[in-house]
Amino acid sequence: MAESFVFHISSSLLTKLGSYAYEEASRAYGVYKDLERIKDTLSIVRGLLLDVEEKKNQQHALHEWLRQIHNICSDAEDVFDGFELQDKRKQVVKASGSTWMKVCHFFSSSNQLAFNIKMAHQIKEIRGRLDKVAADGTGFGLVRINVEPELHMQRREYTYSHVEASKVIGRENDKEAIIKLLMESNLQGDGGKSLCVIPIVGIGGLGKTTLAKLVFNDNRIDEVFQLKVWVCVSNDFDIRHIIIKIINSTVAHQENINHFDIEQLQIRLRHKLSESKIIVTTRSNSIASMMGTVPSYVLEGLSPENCLSLFVKWAFKNGEEEKYSNLVEIGKEIVRKCAGVPLAVKTLGSSLFSKYDLNKWIFIRNHEIWKLEQKKDDILPALKLSYDEMPSYLKQCFAYFSLYPKDSVFSISEIVDIWIALGLVQSMNESENLQNIARDYINELLSRSLLQDFFITGNRGSFKVHDLIHDLALYVAKEEFVIVGSHTRNVSEQARHLSIVENDSLGHVLFPKSKIVRTILFPIEGVGLDNETLLNTWLSRYKYLRYLNLSYSSFEILPNSISKLEHLRVLILYNNSKIKRLPHSIFKLHNLQVLLLNGCTELETLPRGLGKMISLQHLYITTKQSVLSLAEFVNLNHLQTLAFQFCKNLKFVYSAEQQLTSIETLSLQSCGSLESLPLHLFPNLESLLIIDCNMLNMSLNNENPIQTLTLKHLLIRDFPGLLTLPEWIEGALETLETLLIYELPNLHTLKCLTTMIHLKRLDIIRCPQLLSLPSDIHCLTALEHLVIDECPVLCRKCKPQYGEYWPMIAHIRIVFIGEPIGQEEE
Structure with missing residues (x-):
């Protein structure tokens, strides 16, 4: 696992060093x-890293070597960051037009000569x-591998069709649901003559x-299907081998078809499987959607x-549980x-089989499942398959889930910001x-x-992550990722x-003196830093x-x-209810991409110089100011969210x-005195909340003919x-994809709604x-998702199957209509 992290950081460094921008910068600073x-x-080291997995017996000796490489690559990232930072300083100085600032820059430690000497020394080191x-x-005997890495996967052993039904608990309803799907003759609308994949x-x-x-061995299946075939597909399957195996499983005597080409094999396979139904099991939703001809059957936990019944079956001999209440x-x-998760229940239950020592049971109860001894068929190897199969860039991203408590609700934007800030997202x-x-990474997970x-x-x-998946993240994160609480001693x-996660007993002596810390966060609502000395x-x-x-x-x-x-890259001061000012020197953070000041209700004014933070992409503001000029923000060419x-x-x-022109998302929330906002200042706006x-004034100063907008997403709430609906929405009729209208107690008409030709989602709640x-x-x-809730009369009229409006909306793929309780139509 450590080698995959190090491999990723070395690969990202090589990508960065190979770019045209770095070649130009290195020549300019004399370090080419x-x-x-x-x-x-680094290419040599990266090749050696590919051989680490093969030297399992030397893992202990290699651990220190991997640690050194990781430290060197991290230090190199910091040094190379200096190239970009120096260029940003130059941009700020050039844009300022201030003679005084240029003089100060020349005599500072960051002038060209001092920077060149410093950079050359660091790079040589x-x-x-x-x-x-x-x-x-x-x-260590490592051999450089010069080819791109294949994924080193933990292989799953081949499965077979036999199962002892008496040992399976809690899957009767699931079995019946799958059998029902298999028995239906009109899944494809053609009498069942086409291939059906479930x-x-x-x-x-x-x-x-x-x-x-369970389904495969049910007697009802034997009565309906004359032919049954069980095929296990391994991670490194060969398509020819699989097809030949399936064909030979359908005949009493194996055919000599090894000489057939792939087209001949497919023809023979289609003939053998005509009018068949196929069940596929997979962890991957993308594979399921690609192969399935009916919606996926999503298997839930017990x-x-x-779970308790299954646990008792594995932990006790028959009937012995009655003696040990x-x-x-x-x-x-x-x-x-x-x-x-049944396999986790089985793992823990079997680890306690015939062990009646109370302390042993308490030990199991109080410890993470991953700390227990694991056999090859237990839960850790089963779930670790999912981790082993990830590409290296996903493995590093996945480990960051370990920094949050179990059952956390993860904000996609927050996770994206962390990954990008730490250089884990590569283009x-x-x-x-x-x-x-980064959002593609999330979709892949x-x-x-x-x-x-x-x-x-x-x-x-x-999104959330399953408790066992969170434990897996903890397991792979190891010593680099640390959750600090009152129980933490060092x-x-x-x-x-x-x-x-807890701010009790936090002192500066607790934290390492090394300078390699890249991330500090407080992930729990209400838990924050109240120790200025520690800060x-x-x-x-x-x-x-x-x-x-x-x-x-x-x-x-x-x-x-x-x-x-x-x-x-990211500074978040969200909901700091006491902070009154920010230092004006904050403008020197030229690499800062995200600045969140929302919820800082005592912040008297924004600091001067925000316009010099030229890397800013997302800016959230809470301030006591009554008037705010955005003139300084014009120079923030990368600012996407305001x-x-x-x-x-x-x-x-x-x-x-x-x-x-760079603003794509604009959010206005609980600004009770705000009277106007010139919408034309944001010509490329895509999302408005x-x-x-x-x-x-909901005309938003749009007194001229209706302005053409590029809005895709619009939320209007609590008016x-x-x-x-405001007239200016008509300017977005050809672009709007999402319209969310919440808590508009006096809204009585949806003017121009049906001319929104690209609208995909419509929510109408508490209107x-x-x-x-x-x-x-x-x-x-184009409408795919419709939600109507807490609109008593409208909910009744749209009631599925019975409401008078139902025929008009029944074609929509996802429809949720709330219960028509409360007010009734008179």
Whole structure:
């Protein structure tokens, strides 16, 4: 696992060093030959890393070698970051046009000559350290592998169709559901003559294969299907071998078809499987959707009652549980950590079989499942398959889930920001958007059944991870990722990512003195930093921080030393209810991409110089100011998201008619005094959220002919005075994809709704005066998702099957209509 992390960071460094921008920069700073030498040596080291997995017997000796490489690559990232930072300083100086600033820049430590000397020294040091570890690697007997790595996977053994039904608990309903699907003759609408593929999907250990065996061996299947074939497909399957195996399984005597080409084999296979039905089990949603001809059957976990029954069956000899009621009670607590996964229940139950020592049971109850001894068929090997099969870039990203408590709701945007800040998201070319790539990573983890409760609306979304998947993240994260609480006595010097979940007994002596920490976050609502001395220690010690989340903290002043964190990408001060000011030196954070000040209700004013933070992409603001000029933001060419939240005094936002062309998302929330907002300042706006801004003129200063907009996502919420949708929405009729209207108690009509030709999602919630839908709503052919709730009359009219509007909306793929309780139509 360690080698996969190191391999990823070395690969990303090689990608960066191979770019045209780095070649140009290295020539400009006179370090081109040194960087080429580093690139060559890094290629050697990367090749050696591919051989580490094959030297299992030397893992202990290799651990220190891997640690050294990781440290060198991390240090190299920091040094190379200096190239980009120096260029950004030049951009700021050039844009400022200030003679004084240019003079100060020349005499500062960052002037060209001083920078060149410093950079050359650091690069030579990196090169020397890298040369040494490359030589050490060959001393371990490692051989450089020059080809791209194949995934080193833990292989799953072949399965067979036999199963002892008496040992399977809690899957009767699932079995009946699958059998019902198999028995239906009209799945394809053609009398069952076409091939039908039924995918069973779920995480490792849920019992997908066991369920398939139960179905396969049911007597009713024998009565309907004359031919049954069980085929196990391994990770490195050969398609010719699989087809031949299937064909030969359908005949009494094997045919000599080894000489057939692939087309001949497919023809023979189609003939053998005509009018067949196929069950496929997989962890991958993408594979299921690709292969399935009917919707996937998503296998859920067992109920607590079934889990306990299964546990008792594996932990006790028949009937012995009656003698040990005290152990059964502990067993109830033990199965909770199994989260409904049968293989986990079996793992823990079998580990206690015929062991009636109370202390042993308490030990199992109190410890993480991964710390227990694991056999090859237990839960860890089963779930670790999912991890082993990941590409290296996903393995590193996956480990960050370990920094959050179990049952956390993960914000997609927050996870994306962390991954990008830490350099885990790599683009193949500079034109690719890193946020889109990171979201693709999340979708890939979802397709591998590693995420659950996935929810997305517009450009926002969230998800959770199964408790056992979280444990797996803890297992693979090891010493680099540390959760700090009141029970923590010390933190490893190798810790790079710190998550503080309790602020009791936190002192500076607890934290490592090494400078390699990259992440500090407070992931639990209400838990924040109230120790300014500790904050000063962090800011002075961890100068290479990339991600600093101080949510729910309670200090009044952010120290000037924040400006020393030159590598910082994300700074979050969310819901710091005491902070009154930010140091003006904060503008020196030229690498900062995300700045969250929302919820800082005592912040008196924004600091001068925000326009010099030229890397800013996302800016969330809470301030006591009544008037705010956006003129300085015009120079923020990468700013995509601008949010004003809980700015209770803010009346006007202006920009002297200068447009902010980079803004794609604009959010206005609980700005009760805001009177106007010139929408034309944001010509490329794609997402607009307006929530609880009751003084806002919803014409948004659009007095001219209706402006053409590029809006894709719109949320309007909590406007008692709104009777109909604002006219300016007509400017987005050809682009709007998501329309969410919540808590508009006096809204009575949906003007222009049916001309939104690309609308995919429509939510109407808590709009009790809305009594009807447009009669031509069926014209919204792109609409895929409709939610109507807490609109009593409208809910009754749209009631599935019976409501008068149901025929107009029945074609929509996903429809949720709330219960028509409360007010009735008169």
